[in-house]
Amino acid sequence: MRRLLVLGAGTAGTMVVNKLRRRLDKEEWQITVVDQSDRHFYQPGYLFVPFGVYSAEEIVKPRQRFIPDGVDLVRGEVDRVAPGGNEVLLADGRRLPYDYLVIATGVGPQPDQTPGLLDGGQWRKSIFDFYTFDGAVALAKAMEGFDNGRLVVHIVDMPIKCPVAPLEFTFLADAYFRQRGMRDRVELTYVTPLPGAFTKPIASKRLGSMLDERKIAVETDFLVERVDDKTLVSYDEREIPFDLLVTVPLNMGAEYVARSGLGNELNLVPVDKHTLLAKAYPNIFALGDASDIPASKAGSVAHFSVEVFTENFLRHVRDEPMTGSFDGHANCFVESGDGKALLIDFNYDTEPLPGRYPLPGVGPFSLLKESEVNHWGKLAFRWMYWNLLLPGRPIPLPAHMSMAGKHPEE
Incomplete structure (x- = not known):
């Protein structure tokens, strides 16, 4: 019996086990997926919770519902991967052997990495995030009670999950305050470490003009050093005071990746950007946000890359060349x-x-x-x-980006 072990039952991990359970012979393959939580969160919904578009209940479902029959779901925390022995050690002492490993534990916000953000006494009082379920719920209450002052939307550093989400929050906040008849009492400021509104020049220009049209101030190239009470302070000593700060803390991969010697400085697993095979080991893949590929950390990337990975994996375990090539779509x-x-x-x-x-x-x-x-x-x-x-059913969208319908001359 050959063993496939998947770490993380989020978007990428759940798609993988659903797709491969249908394709791998049940008599020959045991598939196991590990996750700490018994709840699956629809993370794109976090953006809408502070504005009352979605309730908290609409973006959470039981995790087991999306794990197919024939896949073992193990509830537990990963302590480390021992790639030399082809096994994973859980925090409670259990050991899970594997022949092939897929790391899909994503990234998460680490507010403790910025001095004063978590330990300055303002966390969930005047400083909030919306990249976690609890943060989005807490921010909903803060937005409802905010009636005047400076609201700052801030990104600590890149890469982050869904890099457009901070812009979306800013646009939605502008509309939210206008609809409440109080936009003239709120000063909106968008603070980014990038030289513009977005990473790509054409999109950055368009999105930047939208911020200007809405009279939203933009502070670029802002690398935060610390938070002093209610002030952001950059390494070049610029200061941005706030009454309400909506921040995107540093995003990092899981700590066990570092303990296992598998990650870079952000605990992301270095992989071949086309096959998603780990550069250090021939039987380890990293999918979704957990890898270091130079693409957006977004659900669409997880979806399109898993489509390519599935066929490649089937070839790889037959000792055939992987002919699929993910293009970062x-x-x-x-x-x-x-x-x-x-x-x-x-x-x-x-x-x-x-x-x-x-x-x-x-x-x-x-x-x-x-x-x-x-x-x-x-x-x-x-x-x-x-x-x-999540169930891995066909979606009629090509995994590779097409130039059809696009107008480069514009």
Whole structure:
């Protein structure tokens, strides 16, 4: 019996076990997935909780519901991977052997890595995050009670999960305060370590102009050193005071990755960016946010990469060359407020371009252009996530990015 062990039953890990359970002979393969929590969170929904669009109950479901028959779900905390012995040690002393290992434990916010953020006495009082379930719920109460002052949306450093989410929060906050008739009493400031609003030039220009149109101040190239009471302080000694800070702390991979000697300085696993095979070991893969590939840490990347990985894995275990090549394909809806959103579609080599997606000239989604259809597409994705994506069912979108429908000349 050959053993496949998957660490993490989030988006990527759940898709993997669903897809491979159908493809691997049950008489020959044992599949096990490990996770600490018995709850599965729809993480794109965190963005909407502070604005009352989703309730907390709408973005949480039992994890077991999405694990297929024939896959063992082990509840536990990973202490370390022992790649020399092909086994995983859990914190309670259990040992799980494997022939092939998939690391899919993602990344998470680490507010303790920025002095004064967690230990300055303002955490969940005037400083909040929305990249965790508890943070989003707490921020909802803070937003409801905020009636004037400076709200600062801040990113500590890149990479982060869903790099457009801080922009989305800023746009939604602008609309939220306008709808409450109090936008003139709120000063909105967007603070980023990047030289512009986004990582890709064309999208950065478009998104930056949207911030300007909404009279949202932008502070770029801001590398935070510490938080002093209610002031962000950068390494070049710039200071940004706030009344309410919505921050995206440093995102890092799981600590066991570092203890196992498998990660870089952010606990991300170095892999071949096309096959997702670990550079150090021929029987370890890292998927989703857990790898160091130069792509967005987003659900779409997990989806498209798992599609390529599945066929590659089947070839790999037969000692055949992996012919699939992941191109870094990502697409993200960007909520812009007032029931509209943009869509961006890009990969390792091609930045977001204007046009229509997924069908040229038809869409129905507009690229780099606000539309109500894009907004409804983002909301509809929650149903697709629970019912199609996690169970590993076919979604009629190509894993590789296509230039069809895009207009580079614009």
